Amino acid sequence: MNNNNSILTRVAITITPRLNNALYSPLFQQCGGITGFFQESDANIKLLFKENNLTNIQPERSLWLQQAEEELKNMEKHHIQICGIEDPNYPHLLKHCADAPLVLFYKGTLKADESKNIAIVGTRKATELGKTRVGNILQQLADMGYRPNIISGLAYGIDIAAHSTCLRLGLRAQAVVGHGLHMVYPASHKNIAEKILAQGGTLLSEFPTCAPIHPTNFLQRNRIVAGMSEAVLVAESPVKGGAMSTARQALSYSRNVLAIPGRPEDSNYTGCNMLIKQNIAALVENVSDILEAVNWEPIPTRPHQTSIDFFSASNDEDLIKQTLTNAGEQNIDQLHQLTRIPVHDLSVLLLKLELEGIVTQLPGKCYSLI
Missing domain, CATH: 1.10.10.10 (Winged helix-like DNA-binding domain superfamily/Winged helix DNA-binding domain)
Incomplete structure (x- = not known):
């Protein structure tokens, strides 16, 4: 198989978002893979679409390939890479989710490791208390020797607080966005996104650069945040919001769901309190509660060494x-x-x-x- 054709057809399948989904992998298996899907006759494709309940999608394969050619030019321009679900560097936990994207776009470093993964999500209108709690938990994890991948969505509030703390502590950040990787939304977080990449982190998306931006994109990306993670920590959230959808998606994937409680009269914590009350989420008061939930092995205590402050005051x-x-x-x-x-x-x-x-x-x- 020509590798260039393989890349082109992978990109082409993302042009139709519904097909870029592991739920439809049987369709591609019947064709001998994604490249085979584009080589099948029109008659066979129409028959396979009917068998796979895809009668509401018009198979315009030549158009998708043409758009994919343009997409490849944009990918090269913006240094965007591609990863298929069968590739060794595809996020290993996400790979086992029934509705995982067949193809992901990414910038930065995407490793095929078994590192610990925690998602931290919450309201865009986070309080200083909520952001401080996130910072304290990550600081405690780092102080105990844990170096997890911290996954979030680069949004305002809790998301950006988690990413910023990762940068300060030298933890690896992975940001999943709801749009093509030729841009950063919100634009004010472009500097943080660049620092995530500079520090060995990753920007991830299932959307090509030509995909229109819809509010539903951000709900759709929440399943990737949940699927990549061993545990999802809801740091601060009202009853309605993207963080709550991420928590419920994590529950459907049998992931650990964790929540930081707040005062009953505080609307920013009503969602967290409800998750705990309904036994969806484990209550998190400190980092020990997280470690108990995810059952990570203790990090052996090392001999004390005088730390070197690379950023000492001057x-x-x-x-x-x-x-x-x-x-x-x-x-x-x-x-x-x-x-x-x-x-x-x-x-x-x-x-x-x-x-x-x-x-x-x-x-x-x-x-x-x-």
């Missing part, structure tokens, strides 16, 4: 802050000229200040104090 930090105070918004070249700090060192210090919430990066790679 006079250069004070110089950067003072410069931004006096001169206002500056790009990195302007800061280099004003401070005379080497560009490499300046980049590291700016990243540190950004993660600490002191500096923010603006469009055009400019920086200002928060």
Whole structure:
């Protein structure tokens, strides 16, 4: 089989979202695979569609292949890679879900490992308390020696709090999005997405760049978040919301569902409290509750070593802050000229200040104090 044809036909099958689903793998098996599906006669395809209850989809294979040719150009332009369900680097837990995507698009690193995986989800309108709880739990996991993959959706609120904490702690972040990987939504999270990739993480999607963005895309991607994870932690959520759909999807996959409780009068925790009350989710008050639920082996205690702080405080930090105070918004070249700090060192210090919430990066790679 020609590898280029295999890639083209994989991309082509994503053009019709319903067919990019393991529920219809018997259809492709009857054709000898996805490439075989595009080589079958029109008469046989119409018959197979009828046998597989796909009479409401018009098989326009030549059109899908034509669109896939354009999609491949966009993939090359935006450094997007593709992974099929039979590939060794396909997420191993997701592979066993009945409705897993047959084909995923990704940017960054997608490993065929058995690393521990936890999804952290919640409301977009997260409180500072909710975001702090997420940070504390991840900090405790890291302090105990655990290095799990943390999966979320790059949305406002709890999602971005989880991703940002991963960057600060050096944990691997995986973001599943509801659109093509030629863009980042919301656009304000583009910097975080770039840092996830720079730190060895992954951006994942089942949608090609040509796919229109619908609200249902984000509900559809929730099954991927749930399917990739050993456990889904709902950190903060009202009764209605995407986090609740992710929790119920995780339950259908026999995954552990966990929830952080809140005060009954707090609407942002009514969903978490309901999951616990209905015995859908285990109550999480601290990291020990998570470890008990997922049954991870304890990390052996190592001899104490003096830690090296790669981001130790320095006079250069004070110089950067003072410069931004006096001169206002500056790009990195302007800061280099004003401070005379080497560009490499300046980049590291700016990243540190950004993660600490002191500096923010603006469009055009400019920086200002928060």
